[in-house]
Amino acid sequence: MTSLVALEQQAKELLEPAHYDFFAGGAGDELAMADNEQAFRRLALLPRVLRDTTDRSIATDLLGDPSTMPVFVSPTAFHRLAHQEGERATARGVAAAGIVHIASMAATVAIDEVTTAAREVDRDARVWFQLYVQPEPEVTDELIRRAERAGCTALVVTVDSPALGHRARDDHHNFHDLPAGMYAENMRDLPGATGSGVRRIAMSTELTWDHLHRLHEKTRLPLVLKGILHPGDARLAVEHGADAILVSNHGGRQLDLAPATLDALPAITTAVAGRIPIFLDGGVRRGSDVVLALALGATAVGVGRPVLWGLTVGGAKGVTGVLDNLRAEIEHTLTLGGVATLSKLNPSLVTTRGAAR
Template identity: 65%
Template sequence: MIDSLAGLHERARQRLDPVHYDFFAGGAGAEVALAENERAFGRLALRPRVLRGNDIRDLRTTLPGARAAVPIFVSPTAFHRLAHPDGELATARATAAAGAVLISSMAATVAIGEVAAAARAVDPAAAVWFQLYLQRDPAVTEHLVRHAEAAGCSALVITVDSPVFGHRERDQHNGFHDLPAGLTTANMQDLPGGPREIDMSAAFTWAHLARLRALTRLPLLLKGILHPADARLAVEAGLDGIIVSNHGGRQLDAAPAGIEALPPIVSTVDGEIPVLLDGGVRRGSDAVIALALGATAIGLGRPVLWGLAAAGESGVRQVLELIRAELDHVLTLCGASRPAELTPDLVVPRGCRC
């Protein structure tokens, strides 16, 4: 049993093929945005309240199409079977056991129907969302939506920060372009006209989201929002939530850290829809900072992959339990009984004479 994310990360690094490790660990360009996701949390401090009578705490939260035991979701990440043979099945079981929300990637190595079934075998009420890139061929997009609905997914997460793939220098250096023999992008196999590659486009507009909205009654969340104006447009377009994210630093290397982009977006949305955040959360204190600044829930991406690579389902459980326990501990120290009691005045710049 390893008792820190750093320990799980190191074990994962030792066990993974170096090329696959670089695929998971790397970011776009010079990896400035990747590093800033974590560094930005280090520039913030928590100013706790005391004598608040918060000996009993409740971490439950309500999200679109989900009631979660913790304000945590597993961010969509590709190719889990590169990390462990059980791949997304192990991730789904561990996430369900933790009472968190799983966002299963369109680029998963296990099809969404199997992923959702694995989660619900652990907890029939487990919340599974499906992450989707809009496709040039609208028939493919609709087919994927119908697969997600049939699987019992309770929301769709549309990633909108990827009109093209980011330039990832580690992958270019390693020549990593295709999955090894025996692995596939499972959701892209049973499609009209046969298997296809993920096919994104810079031509998409808000009108394409309106067409998607007309296709399904599932809640829709947009992932990859960094500008307050886009957050306002999401509200006006009738979206059910947004995820503030710079794609783990894997798209635009000049992008701000998610936690830096969060406060003005929260202000713009003004409580009309939930605002979630991922990117750089490595400790419970990071999670509490994000929740205090207005996030409804926080996402974990690479830490889940490190747990999966280090110890399969057990490793993912360790990651989620570590963050849950630390979140509860920091919540206690800050004088709060539940995430909704956290307020922005608890967060100050480190070194501030406030």
Template identity: 55%
Template sequence: MTLRALHETARRALDPVHYDYVAGGAGEERVLADNERAFDRYALLPRVLRGSARRDTSVDLPGARGAGPVVVAPTAFHRLMHPDGERATARAAAAEGAVLVTGAAATVAVGEVAAAAREAAPGAAVWFQLYPHPRHEVTEALVRRAEEAGCTALVVTVDSPVFGRHTRDLRNGFTDLPPGCAAENMRDLPGAPPGALTDIPMSPALSWRDFDALLGTTSLPVLVKGVLHPADALLAVEHGAAGIVVSNHGGRQCDTVPAALDCLPAVAEAVAGRVPVLLDGGVRRGGDVAVALALGAAAAGVGRPVLWALAAEGEAGVRRVLAELRDDYDHTLALCGGARNADLTRDMVVPRGGTR
């Protein structure tokens, strides 16, 4: 089944309100659409006769080694898609050798997600995504949970000083999860009554000082997610980030920013190889992954395709999507004359319709 078919199957299976929550973006959804269209603006210019009979697509990332340069990006509320929720996603990612970034707004707690991943593959790597909380003790408690769960890196989302205006959710009146479904990582945190949930924070007051304080609480590598401006990428490196994730939050925050892919080359140039640069937003095929790597990414994250697969076919669907992305990427790498990810270089990307 193609990704398009999985998407359609998921749309038919889901409550329309829950479908809109995942499918929708901010404002008029211009950025949401542009994330995918951006890949259509680029073409790969292959090299030939390079003696690449075998290929190694594995990738070394902070605290993790992936079988291929595809990462499962953090997304919320997987139990809206399937009863097994993040457990199914974790098992599928682990079985396919993909690094999983489990979200702060997961409907299964990080300890259970990591355990499910290790159940499928003992060496599976799980990263934990978090939003820094204005109260440092809450952030520290979340970090401790991730460490105790065995997560090998933290991914700090920094593009959400305020909550994005999701037109579909406002139209549908979607404000609460159904009974029995909650952001479980936010339960039993400092300052809240036993068993109660703490809101996921959105605070424009957060700054690099808060990032520095976070680094002081853990020895885990910390990646910064939601960077579009190269100056912010430089600041992140200077403050000790172990990696940068170029992302516009899947088009869910500001509807006037560029496509993530269009921001990637400048960020990669600014970082100049000091830390890995990842990309998410609009990746739908292995060829998209190849374009991202040629433009400077070490790996590409996929979000919505995983959710459509989960809704359509559960764990097996997620495995299918990840395997097909990896295989399509490997095929594209071969067609471009590459033996390893680093063989995809900037000079091999041209505007579609031209050669320079």
């Protein structure tokens, strides 16, 4: 597997310009998106020496689901723009890597087909379903039922999208609809569907913490709240019964003024105080990024765009290749850092770049 920079360039050459910019772009001036990556470059790991790391293991579990490493695949939309098999290929690639796949509600393959594809590779593959709560309760209820029937083991509720972010790259290409014959398949045959039989995903300014209580009443699946950046909201998530939170700024695709997720993490770690797991995504490009996030309090870390580049270039094998490389980098970083187990990672091992000189 080539470097991610080279892999993205290969993907860019293969994709339609509008489709590449849809995947690669962010909101506004793309400040939040850029800062996600830069935040990792501002930190360094303080290694410990003369420590036996021979029997190191990075396997873990996420809400009871086993994972070969503290990494999951974050939800991203419209994978058939990247590969003809779309989310089926992604699911196979993620299953081969042995980690959790969060399937997007805006997938171009229906959730039951995604889970089936994953379990063709690994019958114990774990798939979670990302959910935008819809204004009509009956629509949300049906989406939950579909995820449950498909065998999903958690719901990831996106809470940072009362409206869509303004994305200049999409406007430049006038890319606001999928190509003919391609749909967000999870929205098929729902109340309010158009002549194609597919309903548009709606964003709503009316959603409140009360909706989380309603979700608890409708499903026994664990609920992860995706899009938490403020420590006050992290505390509220715990108080309102969230099973985990995902520190995320939507890959820089919503509020361009949002902080980098890594910068937001320490205050949220303090606010949660170990009561529920904290996940993080945004800007993760190397195994060393994963290690830094874990040291600052994350339980596991999500990757999004790198998976899309692997999918574009190599299909399912490309996805697995990206994730296998990430695993190797995590293990190598832990070895050089003198860390034998994930539980040994803590903030004392992290410094700002230049501070140790």
